Structures are given as structure tokens and as C-alpha cells.
Amino acid sequence: MTINAKNLDFTALNEELRSAGPICRIEGCLGQRFIAAGMKDKSIEIYGVPGNALGAYLGGGGIVVYGNAQDAVGDTMNAGLIVIHGHAGDAAGYAMRGGEIYIKGNAGYRAGIHMKEYREKKPVMVIGGRASSFLGEYQAGGIIIVLGLHDDGKPVVGNFPCTGMHGGKMVLRGEALGVDFPSHTKQRRATDADMSEITPYIERFCGLFGYDTAGLLGDTYTVVTPDSNNPYKQMYVEN
Amino acid sequence: MAISYIFPEFEVVRNFDRCITCRVCERQCSNGVHSYDEDGKVMLADESKCVDCQRCVALCPTRALKIVKNDCTFREDANWSGATIKEIYKQAESGGVLLSSMGNPQPLPVYWDRILINASQVTNPSIDPLREPMETKVFLGKKADDIRRGPDGELICDLPPQLELSMPVMFSAMSFGSISYNAHESLARAATELGILYNTGEGGLHEDFYRFGKNTIVQVASGRFGVHEAYLNAGAAIEIKMGQGAKPGIGGHLPGKKIVGEVSRTRMIPEGTDAISPAPHHDIYSIEDLRQLVYSLKEATQHKKPVIVKVAAVHNIAAIASGIARSGADIIAIDGFRGGTGAAPTRIRDNVGIPIELALAAVDQRLRDEGIRNNVSLVAGGSIRSASDVVKAVALGADTCYIGTAALMALGCHLCRSCHTGKCNWGIATQRLELVRRLNPDIGTRRLVNLLTAWKHEIAEMMGGMGINSIEALRGNRLMLRGVNMTEKELEILGISHAGE
Numbered sequence: 001m002t003i004n005a006k007n008l009d010f011t012a013l014n015e016e017l018r019s020a021g022p023i024c025r026i027e028g029c030l031g032q033r034f035i036a037a038g039m040k041d042k043s044i045e046i047y048g049v050p051g052n053a054l055g056a057y058l059g060g061g062g063i064v065v066y067g068n069a070q071d072a073v074g075d076t077m078n079a080g081l082i083v084i085h086g087h088a089g090d091a092a093g094y095a096m097r098g099g100e101i102y103i104k105g106n107a108g109y110r111a112g113i114h115m116k117e118y119r120e121k122k123p124v125m126v127i128g129g130r131a132s133s134f135l136g137e138y139q140a141g142g143i144i145i146v147l148g149l150h151d152d153g154k155p156v157v158g159n160f161p162c163t164g165m166h167g168g169k170m171v172l173r174g175e176a177l178g179v180d181f182p183s184h185t186k187q188r189r190a191t192d193a194d195m196s197e198i199t200p201y202i203e204r205f206c207g208l209f210g211y212d213t214a215g216l217l218g219d220t221y222t223v224v225t226p227d228s229n230n231p232y233k234q235m236y237v238e239n
Numbered sequence: 240m241a242i243s244y245i246f247p248e249f250e251v252v253r254n255f256d257r258c259i260t261c262r263v264c265e266r267q268c269s270n271g272v273h274s275y276d277e278d279g280k281v282m283l284a285d286e287s288k289c290v291d292c293q294r295c296v297a298l299c300p301t302r303a304l305k306i307v308k309n310d311c312t313f314r315e316d317a318n319w320s321g322a323t324i325k326e327i328y329k330q331a332e333s334g335g336v337l338l339s340s341m342g343n344p345q346p347l348p349v350y351w352d353r354i355l356i357n358a359s360q361v362t363n364p365s366i367d368p369l370r371e372p373m374e375t376k377v378f379l380g381k382k383a384d385d386i387r388r389g390p391d392g393e394l395i396c397d398l399p400p401q402l403e404l405s406m407p408v409m410f411s412a413m414s415f416g417s418i419s420y421n422a423h424e425s426l427a428r429a430a431t432e433l434g435i436l437y438n439t440g441e442g443g444l445h446e447d448f449y450r451f452g453k454n455t456i457v458q459v460a461s462g463r464f465g466v467h468e469a470y471l472n473a474g475a476a477i478e479i480k481m482g483q484g485a486k487p488g489i490g491g492h493l494p495g496k497k498i499v500g501e502v503s504r505t506r507m508i509p510e511g512t513d514a515i516s517p518a519p520h521h522d523i524y525s526i527e528d529l530r531q532l533v534y535s536l537k538e539a540t541q542h543k544k545p546v547i548v549k550v551a552a553v554h555n556i557a558a559i560a561s562g563i564a565r566s567g568a569d570i571i572a573i574d575g576f577r578g579g580t581g582a583a584p585t586r587i588r589d590n591v592g593i594p595i596e597l598a599l600a601a602v603d604q605r606l607r608d609e610g611i612r613n614n615v616s617l618v619a620g621g622s623i624r625s626a627s628d629v630v631k632a633v634a635l636g637a638d639t640c641y642i643g644t645a646a647l648m649a650l651g652c653h654l655c656r657s658c659h660t661g662k663c664n665w666g667i668a669t670q671r672l673e674l675v676r677r678l679n680p681d682i683g684t685r686r687l688v689n690l691l692t693a694w695k696h697e698i699a700e701m702m703g704g705m706g707i708n709s710i711e712a713l714r715g716n717r718l719m720l721r722g723v724n725m726t727e728k729e730l731e732i733l734g735i736s737h738a739g740e
């Protein structure tokens with residue numbers, strides 16, 4: 001079913017989505033927020049630019065955006081798939097606990113902040129271009145992969161990545177030279193085990209956006225992990 | 240190791256004529272104070288570990304025990320109190336940030352105790368609540384601005400979602416993790432029986448408790464622990480936690496040692512990992528951003544649940560509340576600086592925030608002045624200790640109150656203020672199963688229901704005395720209050736006259 005988003009506010013648009021069948025196409029999207037918030041059984045294509053909090057609390061299903069997305073894509077999403085054929089704004093994947101987000105272009109500030117995982121729920125975010133500052137702040141689980149396929153000459157991540165990180169894994173293509181990681185994290189060149197863990201996600205990224213898998217997988221990758229999952233244990237004295 | 244400069248705060252006094260060395264005290268003390276000396280056949284005590292929780296005293300079958308304040312004293316003066324001296328020594332020894340529990344214990348003014356309630360004499364008859372109906376029911380949520388009718392003259396009843404409470408009290412947010420499974424079960428069952436609401440705090444909702452959903456407020460805070468679509472739809476309302484009275488401006492941090500078993504499962508994070516709720520919501524830098532979170536939650540729940548925004552009472556609370564009332568929130572909860580906590584840095588707890596009485600009065604007045612009071616309901620929390628505190632809060636403008644510490648005391652809490660250690664001997668603020676078992680949810684439920692049933696009677700008595708038969712008629716009715724022992728400024732902010740006026 002096709003929904004023309006013109007002149008629909010976000011509540012009306014979500015109502016149409018809910019009453020539509022499992023496969024929907026939104027045309028003329030122009031900044032409507034909260035699209036598919038809390039939904040779990042839809043396959044949605046979006047043409048135009050969705051507004052903030054696209055797919056917030058998403059419980060399953062899939063969203064493909066043929067354009068850029070704004071802030072807080074997949075906020076607290078629990079399952080499902082979000083694909084952005086463009087750039088994403090700030091705080092993409094905020095506190096996501098499950099599902100996968102693929103961004104063809106760049107991500108704004110604080111991507112993957114407080115991403116977490118639990119048992120079989122292991123969220124993945126793949127950013128094709130570069131990520132801005134505070135990438136993976138408070139990261140508590142899941143995998144953030146940044147491929148650095150951008151061509152504007154800027155570094156693969158901005159300032160202060162991994163601040164407060166206490167779980168999960170960040171993977172950056174290349175040697176991450178010049179990136180200033182905090183002292184409570186450890187960096188290493190990706191091992192074979194790391195590579196086999198991320199390979200399916202890179203393959204999926206390449207399949208979605210038409211990149212050469214073999215070429216990307218042949219590169220070196222840097223893996224960042226926290227050195228403790230109890231970062232503040234020593235900070236307090238009982239009073 | 241250097242000599243510890245700190246002498247024990249309490250003294251364990253054992254009457255050996257009464258002690259039968261049954262060793263109950265030893266088994267009951269998770270702090271390891273009591274021990275049995277096989278050689279001397281006597282009970283011993285290591286007082287340095289005692290937190291004065293009174294568990295051993297309460298369970299000693301021969302009443303052989305008492306815990307008293309140690310009268311060994313530093314050379315205190317008006318500037319350097321014993322507590323301050325002790326804190327210096329602790330920090331010099333450890334280099335640590337001081338960590339405390341429960342509400343601000345400092346001798347700062349408790350305005351409830353300086354406010355007195357009116358009663359009818361001669362000109363306006365008082366009402367006997369035992370004989371006449373008294374309405375203590377309240378509805379929380381955005382109210383309509385006007386009465387609208389359709390073309391056929393029928394009333395248009397499309398009020399935004401409302402919460403119905405049998406009395407103006409709710410249990411405030413205490414997460415599963417900071418308190419035990421049995422404590423949560425007691426709160427949930429009591430709320431259901433009483434027709435009020437309890438609050439999950441930021442710890443997720445245990446699957447066993449989804450059945451209490453109609454009486455549950457589910458909380459969303461900066462860590463988003465246990466938050467997912469089913470959780471949001473499980474409760475009667477959703478609360479966004481922006482701040483907490485005991486620790487305004489800082490986040491929460493449940494240490495990994497408490498993230499075990501069911502707590503890990505309910506928060507949906509691995510065992511042993513710290514649960515860190517950052518101080519800010521990183522997507523909220525403004526009222527407009529708050530509006531975005533409010534509406535993302537409303538969209539995810541199809542506008543069926545009222546959204547509460549909880550903030551700590553701080554200096555510009557009236558302006559902050561005015562912003563929140565325009566953010567699309569249905570209810571504002573304000574938490575005063577005496578509100579409890581399972582753990583907070585001592586300096587924050589004791590020095591940050593303002594009293595709920597002043598904050599509540601200022602917010603109610605500001606929202607009235609701006610003509611937006613009916614946009615939101617107001618919840619006052621932060622050490623509501625009795626039915627009279629509730630009556631005073633309602634008269635200052637609250638729609639309802641949150642109680643936390645008082646509810647825990649009904650469950651057995653003795654205010655030892657050691658929640659952060661996780662060794663609660665009363666089975667409340669602990670995840671150790673052998674301790675959790677000490678709190679029987681049947682008894683806990685009963686005691687909570689007893690407490691609030693008694694409060695409800697007392698509220699009705701006070702209302703009747705004022706000649707008021709509906710709690711709605713008391714809300715914001717500051718003429719029913721008078722102040723004593725206050726400055727003109729304090730009276731002005733509270734919006735009440737001095738006694739005798």
C-alpha cells in the first residue's frame with residue numbers, strides 16, 4: 001500500500017501505517033517524526049526525508065529510507081532493521097538493544113550512545129561514511145562498525161569516541177590513526193575471530209548499498225573494547 | 240595499614256542476664272556484627288559493622304539487645320560536627336566520593352511542620368466522615384479547557400487519557416534492582432488493592448508483574464533499561480525521569496554486583512555489568528526536545544497513556560514546570576530535596592535541590608498565573624510522611640503525592656540508610672535471596688494497605704473538619720493553611736497567611 005505523506009502530521013501518518021497492510025510505501029515524506037514508533041510487523045519504504053525518532057522503540061519489521069534521515073533514528077529499538085540510503089542525524093541508535101541499522105553515508109553526533117545488548121539481543125549499527133564526535137558514548141553492548149567510505153577527507157570518527165564505554169565493541173576500518181580513545185578502552189587490530197564476527201554485517205552492508213565485499217573485507221580494522229564493565233567501582237566510599 | 244580514625248557509630252548493648260545464646264542475632268545480621276565465642280560460650284559483637292537497622296533487636300526473643308548511639312565523641316564544635324570530621328577521615332583514607340542512601344538528613348527546614356490546617360467553627364459546619372460521603376478520588380491528566388457539544392447537543396467526551404486514584408497518594412519510582420522482587424510485589428499488589436499506582440523506576444518491569452499493569456507507572460529514564468514496546472504498553476502511564484530529588488543533576492548507577500539473576504533479565508543487560516543511567520538524556524537539551532520524547536512515547540502507545548515528566552525541585556522550578564506543561568506532558572511530578580534514594584553521593588544529596596513545599600507552591604502559582612494549570616496534573620514527592628503532609632500538599636496545589644520512604648518503612652525499613660551496601664536485613668534494598676525471603680509479600684501488601692487505609696481515614700477526617708467533602712475542593716485551597724515560624728518571604732512563596740491572620 002502506498003501512503004502519500006503530504007499534509008499528514010505524524011499522528012495521522014502513523015495511524016495510516018497501523019491500519020495499512022504489512023508492506024507500505026510512504027511517498028512525499030517531509031520531516032514527519034516518530035514514523036513507525038513502537039511498531040513491529042511492518043515493512044516500510046520511505047521516499048523523502050523522515051523526521052526525528054524514526055523507528056523509535058521498533059519491535060521488529062523493516063524500514064528503508066531512500067534519502068537522509070534526521071536525529072534519533074532507531075531510538076531504543078529492540079528488534080528489526082533500518083536502512084538509510086543517505087546520511088543520519090545525531091544520536092542514531094540511541095540505547096538500541098536489538099536489531100540492525102545500516103547507514104550508507106555519515107552519522108551525526110553521539111551515534112550508538114548507550115547501545116546495549118542482552119543475551120540473543122545484540123544490536124548492530126554499520127555506518128558507511130564517517131561518524132561525528134561522541135560515537136559510542138556509554139556504549140554497553142552491541143557492535144558499532146564505521147567503514148569510512150566518505151570522501152571529504154575528514155577523520156573516520158570525530159572527538160571523544162567511546163567515552164564511558166563499558167561493554168560491546170566498536171570496529172573502525174583502517175588503523176584509526178590520530179583518533180584519541182579514552183584510557184578506559186583498549187584498541188587492537190581485528191583478529192580472525194573479530195573479522196568472522198563482523199563479516200556478515202559488512203556483507204549485508206555491501207549487498208544493500210552495492211559495495212564490493214571482498215575489497216572491504218580485505219582491509220585492516222581496528223577494534224575498540226572497554227577494559228571494565230564496572231567503570232565506577234573504585235570511585236566511591238560508603239558513608 | 241594506618242590506624243582507622245573512625246570509632247563505631249553505634250554500640251551493641253547486650254544484657255547477658257537475658258541472652259540465651261540462641262544466635263538469632265548472628266543469623267539475622269548480614270553485616271556480620273554478631274558472632275558466637277565457642278570458648279567463652281558468649282555472643283560477641285563487632286560494632287564497627289553495625290548500621291543500626293534494628294533487625295537483631297526486633298528478632299531477639301528475650302529482648303536482650305539494644306543498639307544505642309555510641310557516646311564516644313570527637314571534640315566537636317559548632318563548625319566541625321562529628322559527621323563532618325568522620326567524612327574527612329573516610330575520604331583521606333580512601334580517596335572516594337562519599338556515597339549515602341535515603342533522603343537528606345540535614346537540619347534544614349521542614350515546611351510541612353510549620354504549616355497548620357484550618358477547621359470549621361460555627362460559620363461553616365464541619366462534616367463527619369464516618370456518617371457522610373467523602374470523596375478522596377482524584378483523576379490525573381490533562382483536563383479540557385471548555386465544555387463542547389456536538390450538533391445534536393450531546394457532550395463531546397474526548398478527554399485525553401486520565402488516571403483514576405482512590406486517594407491522592409501513589410508509590411514513587413523505586414526500581415527492581417534498587418529494591419527486591421518481594422518489595423516490588425508488595426507495592427504492586429497493594430497499589431492494585433488500594434486503587435492507586437506504583438512505579439517501576441528505571442529497572443524494567445518483571446514479567447510476573449505485567450498482570451498489575453493497570454496500577455503500574457512504567458518509567459523511562461536516560462539509560463532506557465528494560466524499555467521496549469510491550470513494556471511501554473503494559474502500564475497505565477509512562478513516566479519520563481528527568482531528575483530525582485535526592486540527586487538532582489546527576490544520573491543513576493546500579494553497581495554490577497546488584498545486576499544478578501532476575502534483575503539482569505528485567506533490565507535486559509548482562510549480569511555483573513554496571514547499569515549506568517547518564518545524568519542527562521542525551522537527546523534532550525530543551526523543552527522542544529523533551530516534547531519529542533513525550534510524543535515519541537505517545538505515538539508508540541497510540542496516545543492511550545498519560546505521560547508524566549518527573550523533575551527534581553531545583554532553583555528555577557516554576558519556569559521549568561511551565562515549559563514541561565507546554566511540552567505535551569500530561570502530568571508533572573516534582574521531587575523535593577528530602578526524597579529518598581538507594582544510593583547518591585552524599586554531597587549531592589545533602590546540598591542540591593530545594594524543599595518540595597516551596598517548589599510545589601511556586602509551580603502551582605506559576606501555572607495558574609499563566610493559565611495553563613489545567614494542562615497538567617501535579618504530583619508532589621520528596622518526603623511526604625503522613626496524611627497531614629498529603630493534605631497540606633494538596634492545599635498547596637498538588638493533585639496527588641508520591642511516597643517512597645514511608646512505603647518502605649511500612650515494609651519494615653528502619654531507615655538505617657545503608658541501601659547502597661545491598662545488605663538490607665529487612666529484605667527490601669537487597670538482591671541476596673536469603674535476605675529477600677525475609678520480606679513476605681503477603682504481609683508487605685497488608686502493611687502497605689493498612690498504612691494507606693489509615694491515611695485515607697485521616698485525610699477524610701481533616702477534610703471533614705474543614706467542611707470540605709471532596710478532595711478536588713481542597714486542591715490549591717491555600718486559605719485552608721496558615722504558617723508559623725516563617726519569614727514573610729517564605730509565606731509569600733507558599734502563598735499562605737501567618738497563623739492569626
